Amino acid sequence: MAKDDLVVVRRLVQSLALWIAIIFIVATANSAARPQQSDTPDPAIERGHKEFQQACGFCHGPDATGARGPDLVRSPLVAHDVKGDLIGEVIRHGRPDKGMPAMPLTDAQVSDLAAFLHSRATLALRSNGLPREYPTEKLLTGNADAGKAFFNGAGGCNQCHSPTGDLDKVASKYSPLELEAHMLYPGGQHRTAVVTLPSGEQIKGPLVHADDFMVSLRDTSGWYRSFSRDGVKVELQDPLTAHRELLGKLTQADVHNLFAYLETLK
C-alpha cells in the first residue's frame, strides 16, 4: 500500500473503514474462490500409497500416472469406483487379456489402494488451484540486488514506497504467493475524487462510485454526495495508476528480481 493511502485510511470515518474492509474481503474472497489444495494426511492413503508402490507401481508407475500399464489417475474405472467396489474387482480378477495378473489382496488392502487412487485423482482435479503452502524457493529465481536497483531506479517504486516505511517487514505479512500478487497489483479501492462544481467550488474525498453518468464520494464531513457527470468536472486520483502502467512494461526478470528483493524485507 502506498504512503498516500495510509494517510487517507487514517482519516477515514469508521463507516468508510468498514466499507473498505468489505471491499477487501470480497476481493480476497474472489481470489481465494479458486480451489486450494489441502494436505490432510489420511493413514489409509499413506498405506494405499505404499501398497501401490509395491504391488502396482512397476506397471502403473509409483504415482499411478502410468508406465507399462495405463495412467490410473485418469481412469474412468477409478472415477466410477466407490470405496474399491470396481477397483477391487480388477485387482482380484486381474485383466489377463491385457497382461495384468490377479492379486489376492485383502479387503482392507483394496480399500487403502482405492483411497490412494482417489486421492491421486482428486489432486489432479484440484491442480487448477494454487497450493496454500507454495514453496518460496520456487518463486525465488530472481536477483535481489537487481530487484533493489529496479525498485529505486527504472521501476520508480520508491516514489511511493519505502522498505523502512510502508514495506517494512512486508515479506512477513504475506505468504510468498500473496506477496508476489500484491507487489504487482495491490488491488482495492484507493481512488480520491475531486469534483469541481460550475461555481468553481471543489469537493474532494474518497471515491464511492464513478461511471459515465455519475460520480459519488464521501466529503470531508463524512457525508455521501453524488453528482451527474454532465454538470461537473471530475478528476479521479488513483495511486494505483503507476502499478497499472508498470504491469505492461515489466519483464519476467523484473518481476522475479523485484520479488526476490521484497522477500528480503522480513
Next chain:
Amino acid sequence: MIFHFRGRIKGARESKNRGGSEPNFSCTVGRAVAALSLVLFGLALRLPLASAQALDPGALLKPATDTWPTYNGDYSGRRFSTLDQINAGNIHSLTLAWVFRTHSTTIKSTPLEVNGILYFSVPDNVWAVDARYGRTIWHYERKSEGDHIGHRGLAMYRNWLYFTTPDAHLVCLDAKDGTVRWIVELADPKLAYFSTMAPLVVRDHVIVGVSGDVTDVPGFLESIDPETGKIQWRWNTEPEPGQPGSETWPKDSDAILHGGGMTWMTGTYDPDLNLLYWGTGNPNPVLAGEGRPGDNLYTCSIVALNPDTGKLAWYFQPSPHDVHDWDAVETSVLFDAEFKGKPRKLLAQASRNGFFFVLDRTNGEHLVTSEFIEQTWAKGVDSRGRPIAKPEATPSPDGALVEPGSDGSTNWMAPSFNPQTGLFYVNARRLFSIYYNTVTGKAEGWGGRDRNLWANSTLRALDYRTGKIVWNRELGDGESISGILTTAGHLLFSSDNSGNLLALDPATGKTLWHLNAGERMDASPMTYELDGQQYLIFAVQDILYAFALPPTG
C-alpha cells in the same frame, strides 16, 4: 416419462435441403417484406407445422422478425436484428414493458422467442414465459450434479426444445408444457464432463457440444436425431492416431487421448456452403503443456464441418499449443462483404487470446490477424496468420506475468457484426494475470493456475478489413461478460460494469440511452416483434427486463 438410451446411426445422412435461402445480409428489410417472405417461404415448403406454436427447422434459414429461434437469433451469429421500430430517434422514450424474476442463479442464456413465447435457462432450469406480458407458462427443473457455472440457452425443432445439463445430458422437452420427451447422456459426468451450451438445430440435426477441463478428457461435437435422441455422428476434437492432425501430438505418450478441446459454445452455419463453424477449447493438461509438444490440433481451433456427416472441411487454429486456457470458442461471425475489392464470404472471430481473425469461410483462407486489445504473450504473427507465442509467457513455477489472463481478452459473451456500419463489435478486457505451473510429476488436469491482478473492460468497434479499432468505449474496472446486440434502428445494446444498460450509436460509440439496472448484465440482449411492437430483452442477474416504446394514442 424418462428413458435413457444411446445408439449410433451408421452412415451419413445426405443433405435433404441444400440450396435453401441465403442468409439475408442486406442492410434493412422492411417488416412487411419479411413477414410476406415468411408466408411465401412457408407456402413454398408447405410447412408441416404440428401446431401454431411449433418451429419448422426450415424457418431457421430466414428467421422472421417476430422470432428469435436460435441462440444467436440466426445462423450467422451476427446478432444484428433488422427491426428498427426502436431506433436512434426514439430510444430516449424507451420504457419498461414488463419484468420477470426467476429467483435463480444468474441468467446467462439468450432466450429463444417463438410464436409469442420466450424459452430460456439457467443450469438445471428452463422457463417458458409469455413474451408479451412476462408471465410464466411453465418451469422445468431437473437437479443434477456437475459444474453449474452457467447456461447459454436452448434449441428448438418443431414442438421440441433441447436443453443441456451440468451432468452432460441432453433433455428433449415438449415446448407446449415442459414435459420430458427423452433424456440421453452426452458424456460421462463422473469424468467431469458437463454441458452449458445452447444446441444448434440444422435441418434434422441437433448439434451439441460439451464442456469440462478439470480432468484430461477429449472433446467432441455430436449430431443428435431430434426425434429419437440417437447419435447421427460424432466429431472428435483429437484426430485418430495416424490421421491428419495427429502429427501435432507426441507419438510416444497417451497425450492425444487426453487432449481436451471442448465444444462449449454454439457454432454458426452457412446453408449455402452447408458448413458448420465451431470453436474448440483449450488442450489438456491446461497450463502445463510440456507433456504435449506440438500444435495440439484441433484444440483452440475454428473448424468447418459438414453438418450431415461431421467431416472436417478445413480448420484454423488461433492458439497453437495453448498453455493459457484461451478457448477459441467465441462466436465465429459470418457475413458477406467486400475484402480488397472483391466480394467474399467471411468469418470473423475476436478470440480469447486477444487477436481478431478474419477468414474466407469457403475454404479457411486466412485474411486478417490483428490485436484487438493489448497483449504481452505474442511476439508476432506467422505466415499462416497465427500468433507466435513468446517462450517467456509460458506458465512457470516462479510465475509468468501475462496479458491476458486465462479468462481472456474476451470470452463467450456475444459479439456483433452490423452490416449498416460494416463494423465488428466486441466486449474486450485488459486483464493481467500471473501464471504458475505447479506440476511436480506428470502433469494432469490443469497443472497450475493463474492469478488475476487487474482487469478493466472496453467495448470496441473493429474494421473487419484491417482489424483496426474504429472506436472504443470504456466499460469500467472488472471483467465484462456482457454481450452485444445491434439493430437496423442504428443502435447497439450492451451493458457496462456499473450495472448500466446501454444503447450506443454503432457508428461512433456515443451513448444514446442508459439505465441503472442494479447489476451488470451477464448475458446478451435480444429483440423481437409481436403485434407490431418491438421488444428488447436484457437479462440482469435473475431478472429479465423487457423494454418497448410507450403505447401510442
